[in-house]
Amino acid sequence: MDKNLPIVALDIQHQEAVREFLSAFEGEKLNLKVGMELFYSEGAPLIKELKASGHDIFLDLKLHDIPTTVERAMEVLTLLEVDMLTIHASGGVEMMKAAIRGLEAGTKKTGKKPLLVAVTQLTSTTISQLRDEQKIAVTMKESVTHYAELAMQAGIEGVVCSPQEVSTLKESSNNQLITVTPGIRLNKENRHDQKRIATPFEAGEVGSDFIVVGRPITESKTPVAIYNEIRSQWEAGRAAYKERN
Numbered sequence: 001m002d003k004n005l006p007i008v009a010l011d012i013q014h015q016e017a018v019r020e021f022l023s024a025f026e027g028e029k030l031n032l033k034v035g036m037e038l039f040y041s042e043g044a045p046l047i048k049e050l051k052a053s054g055h056d057i058f059l060d061l062k063l064h065d066i067p068t069t070v071e072r073a074m075e076v077l078t079l080l081e082v083d084m085l086t087i088h089a090s091g092g093v094e095m096m097k098a099a100i101r102g103l104e105a106g107t108k109k110t111g112k113k114p115l116l117v118a119v120t121q122l123t124s125t126t127i128s129q130l131r132d133e134q135k136i137a138v139t140m141k142e143s144v145t146h147y148a149e150l151a152m153q154a155g156i157e158g159v160v161c162s163p164q165e166v167s168t169l170k171e172s173s174n175n176q177l178i179t180v181t182p183g184i185r186l187n188k189e190n191r192h193d194q195k196r197i198a199t200p201f202e203a204g205e206v207g208s209d210f211i212v213v214g215r216p217i218t219e220s221k222t223p224v225a226i227y228n229e230i231r232s233q234w235e236a237g238r239a240a241y242k243e244r245n
């Protein structure tokens with residue numbers, strides 16, 4: 001995946017609408033995220049089509065199940081030769097190690113190893129949900145750091161978190177951990193269901209490795225212009241981070 005480009009979340013249900021959305025980008029190579037709604041609807045053939053058009057693919061299915069099920073599922077997902085895959089860190093170390101075994105078994109067959117990242121706390125989660133619903137009596141940063149440590153213990157190279165936790169994770173992992181950050185908004189007034197948000201510039205400035213953006217682009221009347229605005233803010237933020245580090 002090209003770190004200079006935002007990852008566009010194709011949270012669209014049907015392939016016709018995906019094709020129409022992508023036609024506005026006129027053959028430009030994109031980082032595309034296919035999540036549950038699109039994959040459950042269109043499956044592997046669409047992944048193949050998007051790859052054949054030259055795009056890099058983040059297949060985000062956030063696996064969370066017993067270790068054997070995750071291992072076997074991860075093996076077959078790896079056969080799709082995508083660039084990035086997700087699991088939930090809350091599934092635990094044993095489950096994450098099983099995911100890695102599945103990924104390695106798939107990689108042996110394809111020769112292409114996707115980056116596996118573990119979701120820490122979803123960007124839609126607030127501190128009160130953490131405390132009252134999940135009954136986790138620590139701060140958001142502590143909970144995210146804890147899940148990131150479990151992921152590293154299992155041998156996972158990257159995590160999904162909000163830009164608000166990136167500095168903490170970079171510090172605690174001695175800059176080893178790759179961070180993928182959704183919850184990106186150009187306009188913070190329109191956050192939808194996202195709670196821990198940042199602008200593309202802010203995400204770049206704190207050292208996020210990848211940003212994921214969906215509705216601000218896919219629901220826009222001018223998706224290409226919004227994508228380009230996000231991309232240039234992201235580049236400026238990354239440049240500011242590089243200058244400081």
Ligand SMILES: O=C(O)c1cc(=O)[nH]c(=O)n1[C@@H]1O[C@H](COP(=O)(O)O)[C@@H](O)[C@H]1O
Nearest residue numbers: 009035121122123160182183212213214215
């Ligand atoms: O794993 C993800 O990609 C993910 C993790 C997370 O904590 N928060 C989060 O929003 N996402 C995904 O990132 C995308 C964000 O979409 P927008 O809120 O529309 O920009 C969605 O496809 C979510 O599934």
